[in-house]
Amino acid sequence: MSLGSSNIQAKHLQHLRDKPIDGLVLKELVQAGLTWLRTNQALVNSLNVFPVPDGDTGTNMTLTMQSAWNEIAELGTRNVGEMAAAVAKGALMGARGNSGVILSQLWRGFSRGLHGAEILDGPTLVKGFVEARDTAYKGVVRPVEGTILTVSKDAAAAAESALAETQDPIEILERIVPAADASVQNTPELLPVLKQAGVVDSGGKGLFFIYEGMLRYFNGEPLDVPTMNVQPMSALNLQNAMESVEEGQDYEVVVDFFPDGALDLQSFYGKLEGMGTSIQVGEGEGMYRMHIHVPLDKRYEPIDYIMGLGTISKVAMENLLAQMDDIQKSKSEKIELQVVEPGQIAVVVVSPGKGLSRIFASLGAGAIVEGGQTMNPSTQEILAAFENLPTDKVIILPNNRNIILAANQAKEVTVKQVAVVPSKTVPQGLAAMLAHNPDGEVDAVAGKMSKSLASVQTGEITIATRTVEIDGVNVEMGQVIALLDGKLVLAAASVEEAVVGFLEKAEAGKHELITFYYGEDLNRHEAFRIVDVAREKYSAQEIEMQDGGQPHYPFLISVE
Amino acid sequence: MGKENTTFGSIHISPAAVATIAYRASLESYGVVGLAPRNLAEGLAHSLTREPARGVAVRFDGETIDIDIHVIIEYGTRITSVANSVANTVRFHVERALGLKVNTVSVHVAGLRVSNLD
Numbered sequence: 001m002s003l004g005s006s007n008i009q010a011k012h013l014q015h016l017r018d019k020p021i022d023g024l025v026l027k028e029l030v031q032a033g034l035t036w037l038r039t040n041q042a043l044v045n046s047l048n049v050f051p052v053p054d055g056d057t058g059t060n061m062t063l064t065m066q067s068a069w070n071e072i073a074e075l076g077t078r079n080v081g082e083m084a085a086a087v088a089k090g091a092l093m094g095a096r097g098n099s100g101v102i103l104s105q106l107w108r109g110f111s112r113g114l115h116g117a118e119i120l121d122g123p124t125l126v127k128g129f130v131e132a133r134d135t136a137y138k139g140v141v142r143p144v145e146g147t148i149l150t151v152s153k154d155a156a157a158a159a160e161s162a163l164a165e166t167q168d169p170i171e172i173l174e175r176i177v178p179a180a181d182a183s184v185q186n187t188p189e190l191l192p193v194l195k196q197a198g199v200v201d202s203g204g205k206g207l208f209f210i211y212e213g214m215l216r217y218f219n220g221e222p223l224d225v226p227t228m229n230v231q232p233m234s235a236l237n238l239q240n241a242m243e244s245v246e247e248g249q250d251y252e253v254v255v256d257f258f259p260d261g262a263l264d265l266q267s268f269y270g271k272l273e274g275m276g277t278s279i280q281v282g283e284g285e286g287m288y289r290m291h292i293h294v295p296l297d298k299r300y301e302p303i304d305y306i307m308g309l310g311t312i313s314k315v316a317m318e319n320l321l322a323q324m325d326d327i328q329k330s331k332s333e334k335i336e337l338q339v340v341e342p343g344q345i346a347v348v349v350v351s352p353g354k355g356l357s358r359i360f361a362s363l364g365a366g367a368i369v370e371g372g373q374t375m376n377p378s379t380q381e382i383l384a385a386f387e388n389l390p391t392d393k394v395i396i397l398p399n400n401r402n403i404i405l406a407a408n409q410a411k412e413v414t415v416k417q418v419a420v421v422p423s424k425t426v427p428q429g430l431a432a433m434l435a436h437n438p439d440g441e442v443d444a445v446a447g448k449m450s451k452s453l454a455s456v457q458t459g460e461i462t463i464a465t466r467t468v469e470i471d472g473v474n475v476e477m478g479q480v481i482a483l484l485d486g487k488l489v490l491a492a493a494s495v496e497e498a499v500v501g502f503l504e505k506a507e508a509g510k511h512e513l514i515t516f517y518y519g520e521d522l523n524r525h526e527a528f529r530i531v532d533v534a535r536e537k538y539s540a541q542e543i544e545m546q547d548g549g550q551p552h553y554p555f556l557i558s559v560e
Numbered sequence: 561m562g563k564e565n566t567t568f569g570s571i572h573i574s575p576a577a578v579a580t581i582a583y584r585a586s587l588e589s590y591g592v593v594g595l596a597p598r599n600l601a602e603g604l605a606h607s608l609t610r611e612p613a614r615g616v617a618v619r620f621d622g623e624t625i626d627i628d629i630h631v632i633i634e635y636g637t638r639i640t641s642v643a644n645s646v647a648n649t650v651r652f653h654v655e656r657a658l659g660l661k662v663n664t665v666s667v668h669v670a671g672l673r674v675s676n677l678d
Binding site: 092093094095096097098100101102104105108135138139140141142144376402405406 | 567587588589590591592593594634636637638641642644645675
């Protein structure tokens with residue numbers, strides 16, 4: 001920028017500041033607030049975690065402000081009170097969502113404070129903020145703190161205390177904006193749901209952007225480039241940045257660092273923008289965290305650059321493309337259930353793990369209910385699983401002794417023809433599934449399936465949750481235990497020891513097939529290693545291993 | 561009304577419990593300044609009530625819940641937006657607390673409270 005044009009700009013800014021705030025300037029301010037809010041709308045939406053479904057806070061507030069702007073777009077009055085009244089009317093007419101209604105109330109109160117005023121001077125501005133707060137708080141019986149209401153309250157308090165030192169409305173606004181910012185950052189301390197989600201309140205943030213947009217207007221700062229603020233570390237929402245990857249932005253780089261001296265944000269952002277996108281900066285107790293997405297060839301550039309600014313304490317780099325592949329893959333791993341034809345028998349299976357669900361589905365299960373030892377599904381959940389199936393013939397496999405009762409109750413409640421095959425374990429359920437025939441009569445098929453339950457012995461390997469003596473076996477809490485068909489048979493120091501001991505108790509050597517289903521807590525390699533130990537010992541038997549995905553049980557074992 | 565069977569016994573949820581949740585949720589909704597007794601809703605909308613069961617009617621047909629709420633709204637707010645928020649908030653809180661599906665939430669605006677005339 002040449003010296004000449006910067007002079008002209010400085011002069012223009014001075015003029016803006018010296019000019020009294022009349023109706024037309026207020027109109028500009030409303031537009032600035034709207035524009036700045038709209039520019040940052042996505043950011044506000046991303047904060048939307050408040051458990052009340054309020055749509056998208058940023059969108060709702062922007063539409064409310066837009067409606068206010070539409071009301072005054074053609075209005076030429078210089079009277080600031082009249083202009084404010086029109087803004088309030090427009091905001092009221094277009095108020096959307098909870099935050100929009102509160103915003104319209106704030107404008108209503110603000111316009112009340114400006115009633116009869118020609119010019120917006122300092123005291124009038126303060127009156128407007130105070131009235132805005134009072135009006136907003138009147139609209140609710142139980143105000144929730146840590147929301148947009150709190151931010152309006154803190155802004156009004158800052159305005160009131162500023163009045164003791166200055167009468168200039170712009171200087172007052174200059175104190176309101178940082179106070180509103182601080183108030184927004186403090187919202188997680190007041191509202192636990194925000195703290196849990198690690199964000200600040202979205203409505204409060206939206207209100208802050210409106211205030212800040214007005215101040216930026218006076219400072220001649222651009223309103224169309226999203227904000228480059230530093231958030232508190234807890235407000236950094238890095239998960240959101242992971243959801244989509246732009247073309248060429250292959251790596252996510254996160255750098256924690258302590259800058260030498262104050263960080264010049266303007267140039268910091270400027271430099272980073274030359275390297276990548278999705279820039280976020282957080283700060284906590286003097287440490288800064290920078291997050292950016294960069295293309296492959298620039299992956300070290302942010303680190304080199306920040307190295308020159310201070311001391312780096314930690315660098316994390318992740319390959320986004322590979323992660324996206326994983327996400328895609330897990331989506332495509334959706335379990336495909338057997339399509340149930342009208343009149344056929346549908347089998348409803350209670351399954352404790354993803355891998356087991358997949359195996360049941362491949363054997364012809366028509367519906368899966370998640371559940372098992374520590375998470376018994378309710379009668380309602382079992383009912384819901386089959387009520388919408390296009391058949392009235394249903395067989396339920398509870399696969400756990402504690403769920404058989406709920407399954408029987410589902411049978412009583414429904415009008416459909418239901419049989420419960422009392423499978424007490426997953427291996428029993430799988431054995432029954434193999435005997436299933438979708439085109440028979442319910443009772444006959446269920447009878448056949450029930451008979452097959454006895455053909456299999458079930459082993460359950462798990463960790464003891466307390467010290468106890470059952471069935472003559474002493475168990476210390478934390479030991480690995482093995483159950484044979486529901487009976488405790490031994491306690492051991494390791495999963496491997498428990499598996500070996502169980503196979504002996506089950507007399508695996510006299511059977512043909514041993515199948516291992518390893519659980520979600522067991523590392524795949526460890527599972528392979530233990531199964532290999534079993535393979536060596538039982539070379540005459542056929543041994544299979546499947547990913548069961550069940551919690552709490554490192555292994556479910558079937559011996560048949 | 562709401563009944564759930566577990567291995568240990570059964571759980572019954574009374575309509576009054578649902579009404580209390582709905583009552584609290586509506587009072588936390590922005591723009592609602594009180595609930596009106598539904599039987600007197602016609603003429604006595606001003607007499608605000610603190611008794612939950614009076615501003616809220618809960619019906620249960622064995623599967624889903626229907627809720628009627630009679631509210632008094634702050635004059636000067638956009639009534640449709642406030643009523644929508646009430647319906648959403650009540651539905652959310654009841655479903656979260658009970659795990660039962662709420663079929664309809666009907667919000668009846670029984671009156672407006674004028675705290676300031678513009």
